[in-house]
Amino acid sequence: MFPVSGVPRFGLMIGFQPFSLKRSITKILAGKGLAGEVLARWYNPAWRNTAVQVLFVLVLAAILAILGWNLRANMLARNIPTDFSFWNDTAGFDINQTPIAYSPLSTYGRAFFVGLLNTLIVAAIALVLTTIIGVIVGIGRLAENRLVSLLAATYVEVLRNIPLLLQLLFWYNAILKPLPGPRQSLIMPLGAVLNNRGLFLPRPSFEAGAAGVAGALAIGLALAYLVWHFSILKPGWPRNLLILLLAVGPAIGFSLHMPPLALDFPILKGFNYAGGFRVSPEFVALLLGLSLYTAAFIAEIVRAGINSVPRGQSEAAASLGLPPGLTMRLIILPQALRVVIPPLTSQYLNLVKNSSLAVFIGYPDLVQVFTGTVLNQTGAAVQVILITMAVYLGLSLMISFAMNHLNRRMAFVER
Amino acid sequence: MASNSIAPGGTYLSHKNAPVLPPPKQKDAWWERLRRSFFGTPLSAFLTLLSSGLILWLTPDLLRFVLFDAVWNAPDGEACRVPGAGACWAFVWHKLPYFIFGSYPEHERWRVVVTLVLGALLLAWLLWPQKMGKHPDKPFAAALLFLVYPLVALVLLLGAPIFGLPMVDTDLWGGIFLSLVVAGVGIVVSMPLGIILALGRRSSLPVIALASTSFIEFVRGVPMITVLFMANFMLPLFLPETVHIDRLSRPLVGVALFASAYMAEVVRGGLQAVPKGQYEGSAALGFTTWQSLRLVILPQAIVHVIPGIVNTFIGLFKDTTLVAIVGIFDFLRTVETARLDPVWAGPTISATGYLFAALFYGTICFGMSRYSIGIERRLAERKKGRVA
Numbered sequence: 001m002f003p004v005s006g007v008p009r010f011g012l013m014i015g016f017q018p019f020s021l022k023r024s025i026t027k028i029l030a031g032k033g034l035a036g037e038v039l040a041r042w043y044n045p046a047w048r049n050t051a052v053q054v055l056f057v058l059v060l061a062a063i064l065a066i067l068g069w070n071l072r073a074n075m076l077a078r079n080i081p082t083d084f085s086f087w088n089d090t091a092g093f094d095i096n097q098t099p100i101a102y103s104p105l106s107t108y109g110r111a112f113f114v115g116l117l118n119t120l121i122v123a124a125i126a127l128v129l130t131t132i133i134g135v136i137v138g139i140g141r142l143a144e145n146r147l148v149s150l151l152a153a154t155y156v157e158v159l160r161n162i163p164l165l166l167q168l169l170f171w172y173n174a175i176l177k178p179l180p181g182p183r184q185s186l187i188m189p190l191g192a193v194l195n196n197r198g199l200f201l202p203r204p205s206f207e208a209g210a211a212g213v214a215g216a217l218a219i220g221l222a223l224a225y226l227v228w229h230f231s232i233l234k235p236g237w238p239r240n241l242l243i244l245l246l247a248v249g250p251a252i253g254f255s256l257h258m259p260p261l262a263l264d265f266p267i268l269k270g271f272n273y274a275g276g277f278r279v280s281p282e283f284v285a286l287l288l289g290l291s292l293y294t295a296a297f298i299a300e301i302v303r304a305g306i307n308s309v310p311r312g313q314s315e316a317a318a319s320l321g322l323p324p325g326l327t328m329r330l331i332i333l334p335q336a337l338r339v340v341i342p343p344l345t346s347q348y349l350n351l352v353k354n355s356s357l358a359v360f361i362g363y364p365d366l367v368q369v370f371t372g373t374v375l376n377q378t379g380a381a382v383q384v385i386l387i388t389m390a391v392y393l394g395l396s397l398m399i400s401f402a403m404n405h406l407n408r409r410m411a412f413v414e415r
Numbered sequence: 416m417a418s419n420s421i422a423p424g425g426t427y428l429s430h431k432n433a434p435v436l437p438p439p440k441q442k443d444a445w446w447e448r449l450r451r452s453f454f455g456t457p458l459s460a461f462l463t464l465l466s467s468g469l470i471l472w473l474t475p476d477l478l479r480f481v482l483f484d485a486v487w488n489a490p491d492g493e494a495c496r497v498p499g500a501g502a503c504w505a506f507v508w509h510k511l512p513y514f515i516f517g518s519y520p521e522h523e524r525w526r527v528v529v530t531l532v533l534g535a536l537l538l539a540w541l542l543w544p545q546k547m548g549k550h551p552d553k554p555f556a557a558a559l560l561f562l563v564y565p566l567v568a569l570v571l572l573l574g575a576p577i578f579g580l581p582m583v584d585t586d587l588w589g590g591i592f593l594s595l596v597v598a599g600v601g602i603v604v605s606m607p608l609g610i611i612l613a614l615g616r617r618s619s620l621p622v623i624a625l626a627s628t629s630f631i632e633f634v635r636g637v638p639m640i641t642v643l644f645m646a647n648f649m650l651p652l653f654l655p656e657t658v659h660i661d662r663l664s665r666p667l668v669g670v671a672l673f674a675s676a677y678m679a680e681v682v683r684g685g686l687q688a689v690p691k692g693q694y695e696g697s698a699a700l701g702f703t704t705w706q707s708l709r710l711v712i713l714p715q716a717i718v719h720v721i722p723g724i725v726n727t728f729i730g731l732f733k734d735t736t737l738v739a740i741v742g743i744f745d746f747l748r749t750v751e752t753a754r755l756d757p758v759w760a761g762p763t764i765s766a767t768g769y770l771f772a773a774l775f776y777g778t779i780c781f782g783m784s785r786y787s788i789g790i791e792r793r794l795a796e797r798k799k800g801r802v803a
Contacts, residue, residue: 053622060626067653074652145459146452147466161780162773163733166747170773173754174765321433353638359740371644381648389637389645396636 071382079379086378087112093373095364097280108374115369116391122286122365123355127348129291134298141303152299159296165357167293172285172361179281182272191265193273199284200266203277209258217251282363286355294351301343305336337410345403349396356392366391480763481770492759502767503759510753514771517589517744526571526580527592534599537564542786544793561603572596585663589744591775597670597735597745602728604671609678610713616679617686627679634676639737643669647741666738674731681723685716719794725787729780736776747772 029036041047075082087109094104099117102110140152159167177196179186185195193200224247226232266276309332317327358365359372366388375384443451454460484501486494488508495503507514516524541556574582588596615627634642646669651660689712697707717724739748753759754768 049620053620056620056622056626070655071649071652074656077656080652143459143462144452144455145462147470148459148462151466151469157781158777161729161777161784163736163747163776165736165739166769166772166776169747169751170766170769174769178762178765321429349636356638356640357737359640367638367640371641375644375648381644382652385641385645385649389633389641392638392641393633393636 075382081378081380081383084380084383086374086380086383089378091374091377093377095369097283097364108378111374112366112370112387115364115366118363118369119352119355119358119365119367122283122290122358122363123352126287126290126294126351126355129287130294130298130347130351133291133295135302137295137299138302139306141299142306156296156299159293160300164289164293164354165360168285168289168357168361171288172281176281176285182268185268185273191263191276193266193276195273196281197272197278198281199279200273201277201279202263202265203275204261204263207259207262209255210260212258213251213255213260216254217248220247220250223247280363282358282361285361286358286363286365289357290351290354294347294354297347297350298344301340301347302336304343305340306332308339309335334410338407341403341407341410345400345407348399348403352395352399353392480766492761492764495759495763496761500761500763502770503761503763504767506753506759506764506767507771509759510749510756513590513753514746514749515591517593517749518587519589519592520583520587523574523581523583526574526583530568530571531592531595534560534564534568534595544790561606565599565603568596568599585661588663590749591746593744594732594735594746597667597738597743598728598732600667601670601674601731601735605674605678605727605731606724608671608675610682610717612675612679613682613686614708616683631676631679634673635680639669639673639734640740642673643737643741645669646672662741663743666741666743670731670735670738673734674727677727677730678724681720681727682716684723685718685720686712688719689715721794722787722791725783725790729783729787732780732783733776746775 026039029039038051041051072082074080088107090104091106091108091111092104093111095102095111095114097118098114099121100110100114102114137152137155140148141156143149143152179194179196182195182197185193185200188194188199191202224243227246228243264275264277266273266278268274313331313335314327317331318324322331355365356367359368362368371384371388375381378384452459453463480501482501484499486500486503486505489495489503489505492503492506494500495506512521512524516527519527537556537560541553541560545553570578571580572583572588573585574580576582612627612631615623616631618624618627643666646665650665650668654660693711693715694707697711702711735745736747738745739751744752750768750772754764
């Protein structure tokens with residue numbers, strides 16, 4: 001009945017027990033000193049569990065102590081700084097994207113914050129972009145139109161099976177670097193310009209009318225909300241259109257009277273563009289790579305989420321006369337969202353962690369500036385790496401916390 | 416449109432009767448079905464036009480670059496620099512030995528080939544789907560692949576003067592073969608370590624559970640690059656000064672630890688999927704904890720999460736490209752080096768190199784994901800009892 005060897009077989013046991021090393025040792029050592037004590041109690045699960053854990057802690061502590069001792073000895077022997085005093089030393093290197101004031105005369109601490117902010121900027125924009133692309137592609141894969149679903153499926157299979165690093169290098173070295181110089185720039189819509197120096201966007205600046213337009217917008221929105229909330233408009237009127245007009249009409253009217261924004265367009269001056277807002281090619285490559293790659297995974301999550309809503313839901317909605325668009329918005333998406341949020345969270349976490357690949361194409365993010373340049377200049381490897389890890393752990397925790405909060409709000413409320 | 420709306424509170428109101436629809440036809444003509452699929456609604460028609468426009472716009476350029484205008488045969492970069500020339504496949508062909516073997520000495524490369532073929536055969540044996548009821552030989556294959564093969568590979572690749580194989584310094588290793596070594600080490604170490612960590616996380620002993628959980632969550636919370644930095648810069652500092660740790664071994668340790676944390680989470684999912692009755696049943700039969708884990712729980716848990724394990728391997732394989740940051744010449748790094756070779760430098764070289772690398776990674780990862788989907792389907796059918 002027990003074909004598996006090593007399993008105890010049951011049968012009559014008369015006066016004879018097969019030889020057991022454990023039992024023999026127990027017998028020999030019984031009542032003899034510490035080993036006898038341990039063996040005698042070994043068959044008490046509570047005692048054994050405690051003993052195993054104490055032993056585990058002792059071994060772990062011993063290993064950590066040895067590693068720590070080696071670390072100290074090695075650092076002293078190699079003249080590696082053991083404290084954080086480098087934080088206030090002059091950095092002496094420049095960074096090509098500085099959201100806060102920074103110069104080579106600034107401190108390493110300042111460089112850390114520049115890198116951290118650059119990481120946050122690219123991650124935040126990529127998160128928004130990747131969600132939009134991912135949702136569109138995910139819904140596209142489920143489209144009845146075969147051409148659309150084929151395109152979406154190709155997108156997903158190509159993008160998610162190629163390493164992100166390869167995609168980043170491709171965007172940066174094969175697409176953005178060989179672009180023509182400023183004189184032969186590609187002219188993009190809305191006055192943007194693309195060349196091998198980067199992407200030049202018109203820079204908006206606020207004008208005198210800005211406050212007025214903001215006020216008009218606020219009044220319009222309040223009016224529209226009141227009209228919508230108290231159902232003032234009779235059924236049969238084009239209600240959505242009227243409410244939209246009420247909301248943005250005053251603002252549009254006021255801005256025609258007094259423009260709120262002026263756009264500073266990039267203009268070719270000499271050998272380069274002046275004015276406008278320059279986005280470095282490194283940033284464009286990282287943003288493109290991160291958002292397109294993560295979007296492939298998000299698309300699959302969205303598809304699985306929509307598929308998880310039973311067919312009966314959309315059929316019931318259709319039989320109630322709900323048009324397809326509203327069925328999607330009111331019936332399918334809210335239910336799909338519950339399934340989507342947990343895996344979406346882990347994709348967001350991946351995106352933030354993957355933004356560290358910036359170091360390969362020279363975008364000055366936290367890893368490139370701090371774990372790269374600062375580590376090389378100061379030699380304070382342990383401190384720098386631990387700080388970097390702590391920052392990413394903190395970011396991960398913050399995103400998890402926010403998404404868990406959203407998940408709880410979305411969770412199915414059961415009676 | 417105007418008469419249907421959402422009232423406050425999300426209630427949907429319809430103010431007129433829906434139009435009476437004709438009864439569905441028994442069977443549509445094929446052109447009717449085609450029309451409905453591609454031009455059924457205005458939006459669908461618009462998307463059809465948009466996507467066919469996109470395809471018609473991109474495909475000819477792509478085909479011209481990859482096939483028709485491509486340079487297939489050239490002694491150097493001269494022919495590829497001609498304006499209008501497409502992909503420079505001659506470049507890939509000339510650099511292929513470097514892409515595969517890195518700087519591994521030419522007359523010793525047979526050792527790499529033998530190692531790779533041996534590994535491929537063992538892997539095929541392990542992964543080949545097996546009919547139920549036959550005597551299982553997979554544990555034997557797994558033991559060979561996970562215990563014996565790494566030693567054989569180590570001797571073959573590194574060399575052993577006793578067997579007449581001269582030593583080859585790891586500084587000379589590179590290319591596709593090194594990428595496979597990194598991925599292989601990650602897989603071989605992360606499987607057992609991941610299982611141990613997963614068991615630790617589910618342990619009833621709070622200290623063990625806390626230690627395992629902390630390790631897993633810490634590694635999963637930080638980018639792989641920082642783990643590689645840690646392995647490269649901090650590992651030598653943790654060891655006594657007399658111990659020299661090889662430049663290749665450091666990132667290997669990092670990759671193995673990183674993969675283990677992810678593997679642990681996959682295995683934990685499998686452990687959670689094993690019904691409680693299995694634990695209780697094996698305990699009632701008199702199995703000790705370890706016997707029950709080895710003979711009852713783990714076989715079910717692992718089989719259950721094979722798709723998840725394969726997906727982790729896909730991620731691991733793509734992540735091997737990151738070891739370049741600590742100066743390891745993996746496949747992608749050899750492409751990066753080769754494309755800057757002045758003999759071949761030209762406007763299409765970068766794109767050609769990346770295209771080749773994309774084909775390589777894409778094919779392998781796509782193949783693995785298909786395998787994972789196939790296994791998933793088999794497991795689902797086995798659950799329903801369709802497959803004996």
